[in-house]
Amino acid sequence: MEHNRVEIYRLLAYTLSEPDLELYRWLKSDGAKAFGELGVNLGELPGLPELSRQYQEYFGLYAPKVSLIESVYRKWSSDPEVDPVMANSRGFLMSDHALHVAALYEKAGLSIPEEFSGMPDHLVLELEFMAMLVENNHPGQRDFLVDHLSFIEQVVEKSREENIMGIYREIVEFLGKFYQEEKNLLLGKQG
Amino acid sequence: MKLTRRSFLKASAATGALAALSGGVMSFERWAAKAAETGDVKLVPSICEMCGTKCGIIVKVKNGRVVKIEGNKEHPNGKGKICARGNAGMKLLYDPDRLKQPLKKEGDKFVPISWEQAFKEIGEKLKEIKAKYGPEALVWSTHPELAYDYEVIFNLAFGSPNLTSHAPTCYSPRNVAYKAMYGEVPTVDYGNVKYYISCGRNLVEGINVSQVLGIMKAKEKGAKLIALDPRYSNFAALASEWVPIRPGTDLAFLLAMIHLIIKNEWYDKEFVKNYTIGFEEVAAEVEKYTPKWAEEITGIPAATIERITEEFAKAKPAAVVDPGWHVSRYMNSTEMLRAGAVINALMGNLGMKGGLKFPKYKFTKVEEREGLWPKLEKPKAKRFDGAGGEKWPLAKGLGMIQMLPEHILSGQPYPIKAYIANHHNPVRSAGNSEKWIEALKQLELVVVIDVQMSETAMMAHYVLPESTYLERFDPPQIAGNAVALRQPAVEPLHNTMGVDDIIKELAHEAGIGQYFNFTLEQFSDQMLKPFNITFKQLMEKGVIALDDGKTEYKVPEIKTDSGKIELASGAFEKAGAKRVPTWKPPGVTEGNGKLRFLHGHTAVHTHTSTFNNEYLHALMPENVLWINTRTAEKLGIKNGDLVEVKSDYGKVTIKAKVTEAIHPDAVYMVHGFGGFSPYQKKAYKKGASTSFIIPCHVEPVSGAAADCEVLVEVRKVGGGANA
Numbered sequence: 001m002e003h004n005r006v007e008i009y010r011l012l013a014y015t016l017s018e019p020d021l022e023l024y025r026w027l028k029s030d031g032a033k034a035f036g037e038l039g040v041n042l043g044e045l046p047g048l049p050e051l052s053r054q055y056q057e058y059f060g061l062y063a064p065k066v067s068l069i070e071s072v073y074r075k076w077s078s079d080p081e082v083d084p085v086m087a088n089s090r091g092f093l094m095s096d097h098a099l100h101v102a103a104l105y106e107k108a109g110l111s112i113p114e115e116f117s118g119m120p121d122h123l124v125l126e127l128e129f130m131a132m133l134v135e136n137n138h139p140g141q142r143d144f145l146v147d148h149l150s151f152i153e154q155v156v157e158k159s160r161e162e163n164i165m166g167i168y169r170e171i172v173e174f175l176g177k178f179y180q181e182e183k184n185l186l187l188g189k190q191g
Numbered sequence: 192m193k194l195t196r197r198s199f200l201k202a203s204a205a206t207g208a209l210a211a212l213s214g215g216v217m218s219f220e221r222w223a224a225k226a227a228e229t230g231d232v233k234l235v236p237s238i239c240e241m242c243g244t245k246c247g248i249i250v251k252v253k254n255g256r257v258v259k260i261e262g263n264k265e266h267p268n269g270k271g272k273i274c275a276r277g278n279a280g281m282k283l284l285y286d287p288d289r290l291k292q293p294l295k296k297e298g299d300k301f302v303p304i305s306w307e308q309a310f311k312e313i314g315e316k317l318k319e320i321k322a323k324y325g326p327e328a329l330v331w332s333t334h335p336e337l338a339y340d341y342e343v344i345f346n347l348a349f350g351s352p353n354l355t356s357h358a359p360t361c362y363s364p365r366n367v368a369y370k371a372m373y374g375e376v377p378t379v380d381y382g383n384v385k386y387y388i389s390c391g392r393n394l395v396e397g398i399n400v401s402q403v404l405g406i407m408k409a410k411e412k413g414a415k416l417i418a419l420d421p422r423y424s425n426f427a428a429l430a431s432e433w434v435p436i437r438p439g440t441d442l443a444f445l446l447a448m449i450h451l452i453i454k455n456e457w458y459d460k461e462f463v464k465n466y467t468i469g470f471e472e473v474a475a476e477v478e479k480y481t482p483k484w485a486e487e488i489t490g491i492p493a494a495t496i497e498r499i500t501e502e503f504a505k506a507k508p509a510a511v512v513d514p515g516w517h518v519s520r521y522m523n524s525t526e527m528l529r530a531g532a533v534i535n536a537l538m539g540n541l542g543m544k545g546g547l548k549f550p551k552y553k554f555t556k557v558e559e560r561e562g563l564w565p566k567l568e569k570p571k572a573k574r575f576d577g578a579g580g581e582k583w584p585l586a587k588g589l590g591m592i593q594m595l596p597e598h599i600l601s602g603q604p605y606p607i608k609a610y611i612a613n614h615h616n617p618v619r620s621a622g623n624s625e626k627w628i629e630a631l632k633q634l635e636l637v638v639v640i641d642v643q644m645s646e647t648a649m650m651a652h653y654v655l656p657e658s659t660y661l662e663r664f665d666p667p668q669i670a671g672n673a674v675a676l677r678q679p680a681v682e683p684l685h686n687t688m689g690v691d692d693i694i695k696e697l698a699h700e701a702g703i704g705q706y707f708n709f710t711l712e713q714f715s716d717q718m719l720k721p722f723n724i725t726f727k728q729l730m731e732k733g734v735i736a737l738d739d740g741k742t743e744y745k746v747p748e749i750k751t752d753s754g755k756i757e758l759a760s761g762a763f764e765k766a767g768a769k770r771v772p773t774w775k776p777p778g779v780t781e782g783n784g785k786l787r788f789l790h791g792h793t794a795v796h797t798h799t800s801t802f803n804n805e806y807l808h809a810l811m812p813e814n815v816l817w818i819n820t821r822t823a824e825k826l827g828i829k830n831g832d833l834v835e836v837k838s839d840y841g842k843v844t845i846k847a848k849v850t851e852a853i854h855p856d857a858v859y860m861v862h863g864f865g866g867f868s869p870y871q872k873k874a875y876k877k878g879a880s881t882s883f884i885i886p887c888h889v890e891p892v893s894g895a896a897a898d899c900e901v902l903v904e905v906r907k908v909g910g911g912a913n914a
Binding site for chain 2 (some may be wrong): 016020021056057061063067072076078079080083085089091093094096097099100104105107108109110112113114116117118125129133136140143147
């Protein structure tokens with residue numbers, strides 16, 4: 001892919017965040033163009049209320065069809081001191097993976113915004129963090145992709161299973177494709 | 192590519208600190224291994240809230256995360272043991288579906304708003320409603336928890352008489368009977384009981400851990416346990432004897448017991464002489480209630496009633512009829528409780544080993560405390576439901592929340608315009624969901640405070656997310672012979688608040704902030720002062736014993752007007768009942784294809800609040816309809832068939848469990864299932880909700896919901912696995 005990786009991570013982080021008027025306006029103009037340059041046709045953009053409804057239904061904070069939170073897909077903990085029933089569970093917030101990304105943000109001097117409180121491993125934040133790693137040519141890119149962003153595969157699979165439609169289907173399909181390209185790039189380069 | 196520069200992660204320090212991410216820190220595996228090995232561990236003593244019994248817990252926290260919850264041996268509630276629900280607390284804390292920020296309904300959807308906006312808008316609306324309709328236009332309902340005193344202050348300061356609990360859907364008949372007759376609500380010295388009769392009390396499914404431990408100890412020591420129940424419940428299985436009584440007729444069984452006890456002089460004459468009044472009136476009333484008479488009504492042979500009564504009386508004073516807990520079942524439940532209270536008095540068991548006991552310690556009533564807030568005045572208006580008034584004097588302090596929809600819709604006795612529900616989901620727990628929904632739609636303001644999006648919250652204009660019990664302080668608790676504190680094990684995960692702070696902030700915006708110019712510590716210190724304990728001491732220890740825990744068996748002070756147990760009660764007479772317990776048939780009669788609808792608890796769920804908990808959901812994902820083998824055969828229903836259960840108030844569809852373990856005239860479901868809040872993914876539409884079957888009606892005298900007074904028709908609508 002002949003595009004700026006940093007910008008693609010940021011593009012995905014932004015478009016997978018909860019839509020507001022600013023994002024909506026941007027999507028209608030520059031956003032659609034940006035995706036167009038990447039070969040993605042977002043199709044007809046619905047009105048903002050409908051886009052918000054779709055977002056809530058697919059990725060929202062309450063009982064979404066597809067969770068964008070990494071912990072939800074991970075085994076909760078491998079720490080032997082954790083209650084074994086909980087440790088082996090999936091589907092909960094603040095897994096070991098969440099603690100790890102929270103520790104990374106803290107070490108990097110980054111703070112978690114209030115709307116993501118209790119969800120440091122939300123895909124939006126992880127994509128943005130990856131953009132920073134790439135931008136700084138940080139050697140940890142590979143680890144972060146493999147250890148954390150690998151849950152994108154499950155997000156894509158679940159989105160297909162739930163038959164999500166409209167622009168979010170296009171965005172998630174592109175997310176999956178981009179993740180595979182990143183995997184090839186980083187694992188091929190460093191693995 | 193033209194991109195916005197908007198970003199989410201903000202640099203909290205002026206640093207290009209990605210360079211700090213070196214060495215092993217980027218590798219999840221290496222980091223996780225190190226964190227497991229070196230993480231800080233702390234143990235926080237606190238109080239469970241997975242049900243209402245408030246057992247002591249020790250919360251283990253590692254790396255800022257709760258990793259285990261265990262029972263606290265120092266705490267009288269649970270004594271180191273917790274139940275399945277207590278074990279599932281972590282799954283509530285880390286549930287991705289729980290409420291995360293204040294929400295406001297806009298159109299048909301909820302949108303996140305700030306706390307400031309929520310408090311300001313709700314406060315303004317409350318002030319507007321108060322100015323237009325009077326403060327009584329606000330009704331506040333709650334499942335009373337440790338912050339209940341804050342709710343009392345708020346409502347009195349606002350001027351509303353309408354703070355009301357879930358009592359009528361739970362324990363009103365028990366409280367009414369014992370408060371009028373004994374001056375206090377007793378519990379049982381379970382561990383030392385020798386002969387125990389349960390009238391539908393299902394100790395091992397409506398769990399209170401300490402009481403379960405007690406009854407198991409009694410059983411090990413050879414106690415005889417009798418289960419009067421139309422259903423072979425898990426307690427019936429544990430009991431020495433299951434008495435499969437016709438539903439709604441326990442009162443007849445108990446009246447016949449009184450008849451036998453008095454006729455055969457099996458009662459404690461000294462106790463009756465010294466500590467009761469009204470014996471002669473009771474004796475005259477029960478003359479007609481022979482075992483043969485009771486056999487006709489209950490379906491239990493007279494010989495069985497005679498045998499059980501004689502065995503029971505021989506075990507006195509360690510012979511008890513359990514006052515029960517969820518006793519709001521029939522139109523005669525209060526009479527049944529009165530009859531049980533008479534039997535307990537005849538056994539002379541109050542204060543005796545294995546008998547009834549009163550709570551040893553209590554906090555003073557909040558209305559009686561002074562110094563932290565301006566004087567609290569009694570509201571001018573009478574309650575919307577009449578509780579405590581002329582018609583319902585004994586329902587004072589209990590209320591009739593199940594009748595709220597009726598009052599909203601009729602506008603009587605005055606318009607109700609605002610409703611706040613805290614920790615309470617009456618749309619599914621107080622009967623007739625359809626009517627609740629219709630009524631709440633009429634209101635100008637509905638606010639729900641909860642940890643998850645309940646069905647009542649779905650009807651709200653504003654939903655205020657409470658921090659879970661693992662993330663917040665509450666005012667202190669008295670448990671047995673100790674005081675204890677709920678305190679946060681971890682910081683709130685989301686943008687939530689403790690209910691004490693929510694109430695305070697609401698008060699400030701509603702114009703009554705002057706009543707809440709204190710901190711939780713000041714408030715708690717005031718409660719603890721009579722015990723010479725401070726909030727800080729309690730924070731450190733979690734639980735502090737108030738004495739050596741040894742029980743002195745003696746008859747306690749009886750705080751009735753006469754200073755004695757009032758077997759004949761003027762209070763009941765004033766409330767329109769007879770002075771002594773008397774036979775009253777249940778409100779509806781089975782027959783002509785109509786069956787009595789029964790419901791109850793399961794050990795692994797609480798009311799409507801735990802069904803989205805993955806662990807508990809896995810233990811019991813849905814309910815079934817228990818139906819007797821012969822009844823099912825007549826209706827052409829086989830085990831596993833899908834059946835429709837229809838009452839005059841609504842209908843549900845559910846799988847049938849065909850069994851000999853239920854009375855042929857009744858059907859039974861565990862309640863709490865059939866949630867219809869789509870915000871609770873795991874609970875959504877799993878099983879059937881009893882709230883579509885049960886009416887909103889009221890038992891005379893106590894105001895209880897009498898929620899088993901409903902008839903249903905059952906018909907097969909689909910084949911099941913075994914069909």
